[in-house]
Amino acid sequence: MKVLLVDNVNNAALEVFRASNFETVVIQTLTEDELCKIIADFDAILLRNHTYLNEKVLSNAKKLKIIGRVGAGLDNIDLNAAAKYNIRVINSPDGNTIATAEHTFAMILALSRHIPQACESVFQRKWERSKFIGNNLFGKTLGIVGFGRIGSRVAKYAKAFDMNIIAFTRKKLDNVVCFDSLEEFLPLCDYVSLHLPLNSDTAGIINKNTIKLMKPGAKLINCARGGLVVEKDLAEALEKGLISGVATDVFEKEPDIKDCPLLNFPDKVVAVPHLGANTIETQTKVAMDIATQVVNFLN
Numbered sequence: 001m002k003v004l005l006v007d008n009v010n011n012a013a014l015e016v017f018r019a020s021n022f023e024t025v026v027i028q029t030l031t032e033d034e035l036c037k038i039i040a041d042f043d044a045i046l047l048r049n050h051t052y053l054n055e056k057v058l059s060n061a062k063k064l065k066i067i068g069r070v071g072a073g074l075d076n077i078d079l080n081a082a083a084k085y086n087i088r089v090i091n092s093p094d095g096n097t098i099a100t101a102e103h104t105f106a107m108i109l110a111l112s113r114h115i116p117q118a119c120e121s122v123f124q125r126k127w128e129r130s131k132f133i134g135n136n137l138f139g140k141t142l143g144i145v146g147f148g149r150i151g152s153r154v155a156k157y158a159k160a161f162d163m164n165i166i167a168f169t170r171k172k173l174d175n176v177v178c179f180d181s182l183e184e185f186l187p188l189c190d191y192v193s194l195h196l197p198l199n200s201d202t203a204g205i206i207n208k209n210t211i212k213l214m215k216p217g218a219k220l221i222n223c224a225r226g227g228l229v230v231e232k233d234l235a236e237a238l239e240k241g242l243i244s245g246v247a248t249d250v251f252e253k254e255p256d257i258k259d260c261p262l263l264n265f266p267d268k269v270v271a272v273p274h275l276g277a278n279t280i281e282t283q284t285k286v287a288m289d290i291a292t293q294v295v296n297f298l299n
Helices: 011-019 032-041 055-059 079-084 097-113 115-123 149-160 182-188 231-240 280-298
Strands: 002-005 023-026 044-047 066-069 088-090 141-145 164-168 177-179 191-194 218-222 243-248 269-271
Touching: 002 011, 002 032, 011 023, 011 280, 032 055, 044 280, 055 079, 066 280, 079 088, 088 280, 097 115, 097 149, 097 191, 097 218, 097 243, 097 269, 097 280, 141 149, 141 182, 149 164, 164 182, 177 182, 231 243
Parallel strands: 002 023, 002 044, 044 066, 066 088, 141 164, 141 191, 164 177, 191 218, 218 243, 243 269
Antiparallel strands: none
């Protein structure tokens, strides 16, 4: 069996395949044309979130039996095409939960206390205490959009800070006030944190119309998917002062972010390069999990 690893999949996966005597090829992120040229040689592929497996690529994957997404999201895989060509798709939906939830809360704190901007100022040998006046989290309302594995864990962390928790979800929860209408939900939130998958129903859920519903001065945190937000609308809201800050781990176009309008507001935006699940513990665990599943499936 021959397996392709792309997108800097953790070496723990490589060790699993070698122990099973699978032939393994490790390559960095590939373009569509590059993938089309080589994909026919492989029985399996493991990837993270930078390589895209679309209809064109999968039509060339004559031997491919299984795709392993090292992580939770599947929006970079054409699931309909995979089904058409009888290719199994697996992921690790639980693997990223803790790391992404911790990262989300780190972003909330960084945004509230201007930590990145203050750190940069100190490294410039400046002392600008009065410039970086922040906000307490105590007593503020955190609105969680999508109350799944990650959203519910973020809520646990927020409760430790004595925040009020509300959720935009179709679920009925005993210990959290839930809403199924953004018109009712958004005006109540001091902080809005996104925890949805990206699909046709959720794409652009934060746009110029929904931003108008948000409480003046609210803050938005997105550690889910860039496409949930219309970046130009969010940038316009920052410029007009409709909202006071954004913390984002994800972008509409990754990794090419040079035209992202949010980056024109360094005083109001905390932005990092998709680090949500990027911890040693998580990447090792998820890579081993997916690789083991692939080995079992192929055997």
